[in-house]
Amino acid sequence: MPRKPASQTVNRKDVLMAAASVFQQRGYHGATMAEIADRLGLTAGSLYHHFQGKEALLVAVLNEGLDVVLGRLDTIMQQPLSPAIMLRQMVEAQVISVTENVAAGAAIVFESRTLLEIPAARDSYIRRRDSFERCYRQVIERGIACGDFRAVDVPIFTKALLGAHNWISVWYHPDGRLGGAEIAAHMADIWLSALRPT
Amino acid sequence: MPRKPASQTVNRKDVLMAAASVFQQRGYHGATMAEIADRLGLTAGSLYHHFQGKEALLVAVLNEGLDVVLGRLDTIMQQPLSPAIMLRQMVEAQVISVTENVAAGAAIVFESRTLLEIPAARDSYIRRRDSFERCYRQVIERGIACGDFRAVDVPIFTKALLGAHNWISVWYHPDGRLGGAEIAAHMADIWLSALRPT
DNA sequence: CCTAAAATCAAACCTCAATTTGATTAAATT
DNA sequence: AATTTAATCAAATTGAGGTTTGATTTTAGG
Numbered sequence: 001m002p003r004k005p006a007s008q009t010v011n012r013k014d015v016l017m018a019a020a021s022v023f024q025q026r027g028y029h030g031a032t033m034a035e036i037a038d039r040l041g042l043t044a045g046s047l048y049h050h051f052q053g054k055e056a057l058l059v060a061v062l063n064e065g066l067d068v069v070l071g072r073l074d075t076i077m078q079q080p081l082s083p084a085i086m087l088r089q090m091v092e093a094q095v096i097s098v099t100e101n102v103a104a105g106a107a108i109v110f111e112s113r114t115l116l117e118i119p120a121a122r123d124s125y126i127r128r129r130d131s132f133e134r135c136y137r138q139v140i141e142r143g144i145a146c147g148d149f150r151a152v153d154v155p156i157f158t159k160a161l162l163g164a165h166n167w168i169s170v171w172y173h174p175d176g177r178l179g180g181a182e183i184a185a186h187m188a189d190i191w192l193s194a195l196r197p198t
Numbered sequence: 199m200p201r202k203p204a205s206q207t208v209n210r211k212d213v214l215m216a217a218a219s220v221f222q223q224r225g226y227h228g229a230t231m232a233e234i235a236d237r238l239g240l241t242a243g244s245l246y247h248h249f250q251g252k253e254a255l256l257v258a259v260l261n262e263g264l265d266v267v268l269g270r271l272d273t274i275m276q277q278p279l280s281p282a283i284m285l286r287q288m289v290e291a292q293v294i295s296v297t298e299n300v301a302a303g304a305a306i307v308f309e310s311r312t313l314l315e316i317p318a319a320r321d322s323y324i325r326r327r328d329s330f331e332r333c334y335r336q337v338i339e340r341g342i343a344c345g346d347f348r349a350v351d352v353p354i355f356t357k358a359l360l361g362a363h364n365w366i367s368v369w370y371h372p373d374g375r376l377g378g379a380e381i382a383a384h385m386a387d388i389w390l391s392a393l394r395p396t
Numbered sequence: 397c398c399t400a401a402a403a404t405c406a407a408a409c410c411t412c413a414a415t416t417t418g419a420t421t422a423a424a425t426t
Numbered sequence: 427a428a429t430t431t432a433a434t435c436a437a438a439t440t441g442a443g444g445t446t447t448g449a450t451t452t453t454a455g456g
């Protein structure tokens with residue numbers, strides 16, 4: 001029985017990135033442990049040294065992906081900024097996060113539904129996802145209250161914004177016409193224009 | 199061997215709606231023929247009298263779902279309307295279509311990727327999906343050209359709009375605070391505000 | 397060099413779900 | 427009523443893929 005050519009050992013992050021990438025391309029159920037292992041030069045069984053199983057991979061990819069964006073958003077929220085500036089920074093942080101790690105972004109968009117059927121992961125994920133949405137709602141409400149923004153239906157506006165941002169992970173290509181920062185700036189412009197008082 | 203209580207025979211549309219609903223809840227790969235059949239009071243094997251198999255179900259759900267929206271959009275595009283009015287009508291047509299058939303809408307959003315891996319369906323689907331996007335681009339470009347809209351990056355703006363609309367199928371509930379028509383009106387307001395010249 | 401822990405492999409195991417098959421029932425037509 | 431056709435069922439088949447297992451290799455420390 002031939003042995004492997006002794007490749008470097010693979011770490012947690014490598015596994016998560018490979019898993020995210022396969023989840024992005026095939027979806028959770030369409031992804032196979034064999035394909036994830038292939039990207040790492042491993043066999044399917046070897047993955048079980050790094051993670052308990054396929055579900056654990058999904059949970060880790062989504063949780064850690066969400067952590068990145070939530071962390072950046074929290075930092076911005078704690079600064080004393082005007083609603084317009086704060087919203088712009090939040091949009092840019094989120095959009096750039098997505099373009100920096102499209103696979104994780106796409107997995108979050110497309111596989112949250114799957115994660116919600118894993119009882120052990122469900123509650124904490126919902127809580128953090130909701131807190132994410134609440135960040136946007138708060139800043140928009142604050143802007144309306146102080147007259148910087150026109151009055152809009154805040155829940156609907158927020159969903160529109162989140163939908164547009166989420167969708168970026170579907171169409172973004174690293175070698176496309178615009179880079180992440182440019183897309184982020186355009187997105188921020190759209191939302192600030194839409195909120196500009198008449 | 200006991201027989202079935204002789205329910206009414208099930209038609210093509212019933213099957214497609216059941217399939218769309220299960221695709222929405224589980225995703226294509228997570229959906230089982232048994233669950234689709236269950237919704238119809240049938241057994242898995244019986245589905246094969248109506249459709250060739252699971253892939254054929256996906257193709258039909260997505261194609262026919264797309265047809266509905268494309269049809270409504272084409273009708274609007276052929277009328278002689280100002281860009282603002284036309285865009286409003288297009289947005290309302292699309293959003294109302296989604297809220298009228300959330301399952302098909304969600305299946306289109308989440309399972310297009312899967313369909314694109316079915317060679318027999320791929321090309322025609324891509325063509326029609328692109329023509330859909332082109333409709334929005336054209337009307338926005340027309341509005342910018344005649345000065346009714348401010349200058350935006352049309353591809354980005356269009357993607358933002360489509361992302362927001364697609365995302366509706368994720369969060370919309372028939373018994374939510376707002377109905378389809380109200381959501382549609384808010385969405386149209388958002389885009390028209392964002393395009394309003396300074 | 398020796399040894400133990402970590403990482404890996406090949407192969408077996410086992411379940412699940414798509415599909416096939418060969419009856420059986422129901423409905424429509426004659 | 428007889429016959430054909432459309433729908434359906436239960437059960438068998440089959441393949442794919444997640445997981446387990448028991449070796450084997452590699453690496454780090456002594």
